[in-house]
Amino acid sequence: MHFADPLPLRSGASIRAYDLVYETYGELNADKSNAVLVLHALNASHHVAGKYAGQERSEGWWDNMIGPGKPLDTRRFFVIGINNLGSCFGSTGPMHRNPDTGAVYGASFPVVTVEDWVDAQARLLDRLGIHTLAAVMGGSLGGMQALSWTLQYPQRMRHAVVIASAPNLTAENIAFNEVARRAIVTDPDFQGGNFYGAEGQPQTKPKRGLRIARMIGHITYLSDDVMNEKFGRELRGALLREADPAQDAGRAPGTYRYTTQDVEFQIESYLRHQGDKFAEYFDANTYLLITRALDYFDPAREYGGNLSQALARARARFLLVSFTTDWRFSPKRSRELVKALLDNRREVSYAEIDAPHGHDAFLLDDKRYTAVVRAYFDQIAAGLASAGAAP
């Protein structure tokens, strides 16, 4: 969807003539009351569910949660996924042309915040003719957007589902983001962020930096426990031998190779693979923009750090979910949100799920987790039905 009117940004800059890519699933009902807006985190897009025709491995990033018969059931709800500004998955971003200059944005793409994204999303809903959402929903950075929706447009949703999120980032989280950004910015191929040709195609790609950024991210999305269980201290040699006995010939099983630069442990191989994949498809400037949006989000900031005051504007009913082993967005941070909402006499359901997978748990299948989300949306659906039956 194209937008010609400029979008004013929190930084004081504005962005004009931008596109937002979105997908919808299910049918909008007659009174337009069954729409659910699903918001994406760092490494995701508008493609939240389903597969593209003829592309077997194209499942949406929340396909286990959203679809016909799934916890967020697209037979009952009209689900909207929007790709955020600054992303590299279709909406206007650093690889596109600045209409004011005709040149590719690169590093000059304006800094966008969670609040800016929400404003852009609201305009898209306006154009779809949807005033009030049944729910806004997101995990991690997506959860921050859902929370911000309840503060920026308190009248425009009945429910907010905020999963594995936080009222702001801790110093440690900012620190991990900063190391990842430094790895990208100091990669010589980053070239100050202006590494695109005239058509927005990268001429050089700061892959070294992107790999490091992804490896750091990956470690922090998992828990120590799940890494020990999945990889432990297992050597790569063991798997090589399984695949091709000749590969590791002449070495006793389980012996070290004694190398500082080559892969020795399985966990190293896994991380390198994740880094390589990510560096192929992700954009470096997008990484900087999205991690900064995470850093900047802090609704309590303008209230001197008083989160209860900051959330006083919210009118939605809330479901919050956190995961015990998530050390990046820990249950403690979700409990801060719960407390601040209860201080304002908001209606809040909160589930703390005992799952081993760390922050990644919000994307994975866990019976108790999906059951909680399913029950919550069943309840919303029942409310819709009775509202529809009312005169």
Place this chain on the structure above:
Amino acid sequence: MHFADPLPLRSGASIRAYDLVYETYGELNADKSNAVLVLHALNASHHVAGKYAGQERSEGWWDNMIGPGKPLDTRRFFVIGINNLGSCFGSTGPMHRNPDTGAVYGASFPVVTVEDWVDAQARLLDRLGIHTLAAVMGGSLGGMQALSWTLQYPQRMRHAVVIASAPNLTAENIAFNEVARRAIVTDPDFQGGNFYGAEGQPQTKPKRGLRIARMIGHITYLSDDVMNEKFGRELRGALLREADPAQDAGRAPGTYRYTTQDVEFQIESYLRHQGDKFAEYFDANTYLLITRALDYFDPAREYGGNLSQALARARARFLLVSFTTDWRFSPKRSRELVKALLDNRREVSYAEIDAPHGHDAFLLDDKRYTAVVRAYFDQIAAGLASAGAAP
């Protein structure tokens, strides 16, 4: 001290004609029973205590713990600090010449393990005429060396003081090491590890990679709590204004600058500064070697993972200390060591110190921590005195 005999290494390689730099503090007593060997971790050296003449800021890395009247009192003990092979602080390392080829080692410096270091340290003690140590002592990687001493030379020490250590690294720890190594190895200035001139001086220095490595390390040595307390979400602008009001002129106090590449938060400024300092003085090949020694250490490995069996050889009495907020070498890991030692009916004292500083706590002043170490060494000293008084 120069060693002409080759040192066989666990990798099957050997190293010959090497030097070990060491320092001693206090006086060796007549029966040579009061020697304490202090072992260093990643970013340290033989210079464990005291200052060099005329160099005000040259305190040893454990100067708060070791010296006259300090917990490890050099008026009673003869303390030895040895710089390990592969280091960049004086002992033979990658920046030195391989006597077999005449060329600077660079990336060809052999992989060294904790066990190899202990063997080299034992040879140095042989040359000093010290058979039995009053104690071996170390924190973190130094603690692994102390533990390995009790297994490789069980008759050569009376006590082992193992602080903030672990029986091996978890997958998460290996993962952090691997990301740091990849940052270094993929820095174009690393040049495969052969970046030295003929005299061992770096011609190029992979500073980008070293900075990233240090920033990652720094985050993981601290706790989330102490980072929040020390930096929180404080902006750099606030401090700039304090130092020079003109610097941050025209911006309302506490407002964001909205930047993806420049420093916004204090924590970023702190980490960049730490990275810059480290990149100046540390060697990239040393970083790879030392982190690999950490990865490889795993005495239970040859016992099928059975730590109790692995520690059966130990004869020393033990003091173990861990810190509640240390998530890199957590109390849980120290408790594994305690249990395995108790399984072998070894005498073990164990203190779990409630300190906020994460892994770094082992280098910092904490009354309860230093009191425990002081009491333990007082007890050892009393044992020495009574042994001296015996016929």
